[in-house]
Amino acid sequence: MPDDPRDSVTLPDGTSLEGAVSRLRDGDRAMLARCITLVESRRPDHRRVAAALLQAILPYTGEAWRVGITGVPGVGKSTTIDQLGVNLTAGGHRVAVLAVDPSSQRTGGSILGDKTRMARLAVDPSAFIRPSPASGTLGGVAARTRETMLVCEAAGFDVVIVETVGTGQSETAVSEMVDVFVVLALPGAGDELQGIKKGVLEIADIIAVNKADGDNADRARRAAAECRAALHILTPQSRHWSPPVLAVSGRDNVGLDDLWEKIAAHRDAMKSSHEFDERRADQQVRWMWAMLEERLLGLLRADPEISARIDEIEAQVHAGTLAPTAAVEEIAPKFGA
Structure with missing residues (x-):
């Protein structure tokens, strides 16, 4: 039989593919970081090695709980994820937290910032926190997050929480890479939920009204009841599941076990109902089409x-002197399309 072409693949640091997978499976944190850096790289030679790595670890992936959590800024995502993660590691789970933040391509993101926001998980030996790549489109960031998720699963993390900043299209991107999508909401002025969008409600599998603590507890419970009523006018994503609405407090660890x-x-x-396997498939x-589109755009540029x-x-379209449709008709033939 011919040799497996992967036998000759080495990581940028010279580690063989087999050695990298073995160290990753053994929980080597340094190798975990190197593998994630590799799959985030845009260099063509790194992309080829990353593809071989992802294929090699595929048998060790797919068993983790993939949980997406979103919410408007200020809703308490970090506090809630930090406490939920601590609860899970105390119960024997290994938890990875991945952030999808499309704004990071402007701000540059911050590993320190992500770890400061989740102070207890950051020092928990059974947890791992990784921010989104600091550049690229949301589609590119989401693709890297999917690949990072697989690397974390191969490294033995059995719960992967994907956090989105809760703006723009990031919610949809995250909902399409996880098994369950949790929306955190705030009770706002009066009895209305603050900042929650109809589109987000439509893709939510679970809604948790946060900050149900202190003087705010009653208002949070009323808001949860109103949200339950509002959900009755929406068609659930699955006929086998009606999204529940909970009142929780990430700060006081209230309702997180129920969540x-x-x-x-x-x-x-x-x-x-077999929807789990269908959804993952x-x-x-x-994911394949998203990566293909990104690769073709990369070749074009x-x-x-x-x-x-x-x-x-692009400058002409921006100035309004060229219609977008005409622009596409000029660009596409240059790429053989």
Whole structure:
């Protein structure tokens, strides 16, 4: 039989692919960081090695709980995830937290910032925190997050929490890479939920009204009741699951055990109806197309002649002197389309 072509693949630091996978499986934190840096890289030679790595670790992935959590800024995502994560590690789980923040391409992101916001998980030997890459489109960030998720699963993390900043299209991107999507909400002025969008409600599997503590506890419970009533006018994503609404407090660790029970109940319902496997299979196909689109755009921009003309065309579209449709008709043939 011919040799496996992966036998000759080495990581940028010279580690063999087999050695890297072995160290990753053994929980080597340094190798985990190197593998994630590799899958986040945009260099063509790194991308080829990353593809081989992801194929090699594929048998060790897929068993983790993939949980997406979103909410508007100020809702208390970090506090809630920090406490939930501590609860889970105390129960024997290993927890990875991945952040999807499309704004990081402007701010640059901050590993220190992410770890400061989740102070207890940051020092928990059974936990791992990783921010989103600091550049690229949301689609690119989401693709890297999917790959990072697989690396974390291969490293033995059995709960992967994907946090989104809760703005723009990041919620949809995260909901399409996880098994269960949790929306954190705040009770706002009066009895209305603050900042929650109808579109987010439509993709939520579980809604948790946060900060149900102190003087705010009653208002949070009323807001949860109103949200339950509002959900009746929306069509659930699955006929096998109606999104529950809980009142929780990440600060005081109130309702988080109930939240995890609902996450487990959702997983059971999806598995018993076979929607779990179907959802994951669909996610794999969407991931393939997202990566292909990103790769084609990268090739387009990598061509010096085409790239220079694209900058001119983009400026004309921005100035309103060229219609977007006409711009596409000029660019596409240059790429053979």
